[in-house]
Amino acid sequence: MKAEALFQELKSYCIEHANPELVIKYSRYFKEGVYDAWGLSQAQMDAKKAELKKAGNLTVDLVFDTAPLLMKSGKYEETSFVLILLSLVKDKLQKADIKRIEKLFETGIRNWAHADYLGMFFLPELMKQDLMGKEDFRGWVTSPFKFQRRCVPVTFIKLLKTGVTYEELFTFLEPLMLDPEREVHQGMGWFLREAWKVNAGVTEAFLLKWKNTAPRLIFQYACEKMDKTNKARFRRAK
Known part of the structure; x- marks a missing residue:
């Protein structure tokens, strides 16, 4: 199969099931105003995924060409x-292929839902x-694409129970504490909230360090599960 044929097959499926x-x-979940959609249900997306998987004719190059x-x-x-095609290969x-994945942020990862699926x-x-390690995300922290930056803390949530020290993770992510973008603030706050659930002491020490300089939205998310006094x-x- 050629990339153009796969593209036309998938686009025709979207047009056929548009709603x-x-x-x-679903547009209410995308406050940044970038929800341009056909209106397919999750069941319809899953059905097409199953069909693509059963066909068994996907290659890595075909996915990246499409x-x-x-x-x-x-x-x-x-x-x-x-993202479905990537999951199948x-x-x-x-x-x-990691460089080709990074290229997707330049060409089309434009909302939190796709970024968070990746993360x-x-x-x-x-x-x-073992295709990626923590250090492979070093350049992602300073990426010009905000959703690539958001992916880093969201992905690192999975590292919280793997033996990596919290101090090491916090130091790695520290540049994002001054990120200018709301979507990155949400990702950092989410990561810190999950870190606090597992190791409150170390996480709180990090939060105290940044409480007067980091965006408040990070703290809104990070402190969500704390009691009022904490x-x-x-x-x-002030």
Whole structure:
């Protein structure tokens, strides 16, 4: 199969199952205003994934050749299909393919949902396969693409119970404590909230260090599960 044929197959599937009512329903979850979608249900996406898996004709090169064609429109489901295709060939990926994955942030990862799928599910799998390690994310922290930066703390949530020291993780992520983008603040706050659940003492020491300089949204997320008295310790000094 050629990339153009796979692209046309997936786009035709999106057009066939388009549902404007679902677009309206799900758009409320995308406050940044970038939810341009066909309106496919999760069941429809899963059904097509199963069909693609059963066909068994995907190669790594075919997936990466098809990716820019799908991402060009900006339609939510078309980019989702890129991530689905990647998941179906993940066991065939090699170290050199990481650069091609990074390129996706330039061409089409434009919302939190796609970034968080990568951070929560796909990238941790690549770490299990030893295709990526913590140091491979060093350049991601300073990426010009905010959703690539967001992926780092979201992915590192999976490292919290692996024996890596919290001090090591916090030092690695520290540049993101002054990131200018709201979506990155959310990712950092989420990571710190999960870190606090496992090791409150070390996490609180890190939060106290940054309470007067880091964006408040990070603290809103990080302190979400604390009681009222403990939350008060992390208010910015007047």
